[in-house]
Amino acid sequence: MNSRGKLVVLEGIDGAGKGTQTALLCAALEARGVAFARFGFPHYESSFGRLIARFLNGEFGKLEQVDAHFSALLYAGDRFEAKAQLEAALGSGKLAIADRYTASNLAHQTARVAPEKRAGFLVWLEGLEYGIYGLPVEDLVIYLRVEPTAAQELVSRKKGRGYTTLKRDLQESDLNHLKQAAALYDRLAKRINWVTIECYDAAASALRAPEEIHRDVLGALEAHVLARAATSSFRRSGANAARERR
Numbered sequence: 001m002n003s004r005g006k007l008v009v010l011e012g013i014d015g016a017g018k019g020t021q022t023a024l025l026c027a028a029l030e031a032r033g034v035a036f037a038r039f040g041f042p043h044y045e046s047s048f049g050r051l052i053a054r055f056l057n058g059e060f061g062k063l064e065q066v067d068a069h070f071s072a073l074l075y076a077g078d079r080f081e082a083k084a085q086l087e088a089a090l091g092s093g094k095l096a097i098a099d100r101y102t103a104s105n106l107a108h109q110t111a112r113v114a115p116e117k118r119a120g121f122l123v124w125l126e127g128l129e130y131g132i133y134g135l136p137v138e139d140l141v142i143y144l145r146v147e148p149t150a151a152q153e154l155v156s157r158k159k160g161r162g163y164t165t166l167k168r169d170l171q172e173s174d175l176n177h178l179k180q181a182a183a184l185y186d187r188l189a190k191r192i193n194w195v196t197i198e199c200y201d202a203a204a205s206a207l208r209a210p211e212e213i214h215r216d217v218l219g220a221l222e223a224h225v226l227a228r229a230a231t232s233s234f235r236r237s238g239a240n241a242a243r244e245r246r
Contacts (some may be wrong), residue, residue: 052078079133107182
């Protein structure tokens with residue numbers, strides 16, 4: 001019987017390179033013969049995802065006009081729609097690799113709430129995602145950290161995206177929002193299951209090379225997930241051998 005798989009998430013504000021690093025990580029896992037399933041949130045083709053696209057395109061109003069509870073419910077609902085596939089992957093013993101997950105919701109939507117209300121909003125939103133919806137908790141969150149000003153510039157260089165015709169969507173175009181979201185990410189990154197990777201080289205005023213960042217991402221995975229899985233497997237094999245000798 002397969003042991004339960006691990007959920008590994010790549011997080012960071014818009015422009016941090018999550019898609020690139022997710023692709024590089026999955027390629028490395030495939031080369032190593034590690035069973036994995038790739039996820040990316042939001043799914044813009046899902047019921048909630050289509051509403052998220054409308055929100056990001058400004059159809060529901062300007063960013064400050066849309067209640068953060070409403071947008072948070074959309075993002076959480078999109079993950080809930082994918083829960084069965086996520087649980088199936090983990091149940092079969094695979095590594096589930098996700099480009100964004102609950103932390104994106106926690107950072108971006110809490111950033112839109114008044115500072116004195118943020119603690120309560122975080123409690124409500126985590127209760128929704130992990131409690132009411134029962135979404136699996138991340139085993140490892142790899143935080144790709146980029147300064148907001150640099151990240152916004154990187155977003156403007158992206159190729160066209162299916163969910164929008166805008167160069168920057170509603171959240172990406174608001175630098176103050178990105179700064180607030182980045183501050184929330186920094187706060188969340190203090191949690192025990194998070195690893196922070198600095199992706200911007202301030203001295204060079206440029207993003208570090210994707211291959212350099214990838215080595216750090218792979219190192220974090222090896223140290224916090226693959227090494228533990230190997231140790232656990234070794235212990236189970238030893239226990240089984242001991243039983244057979246009895």
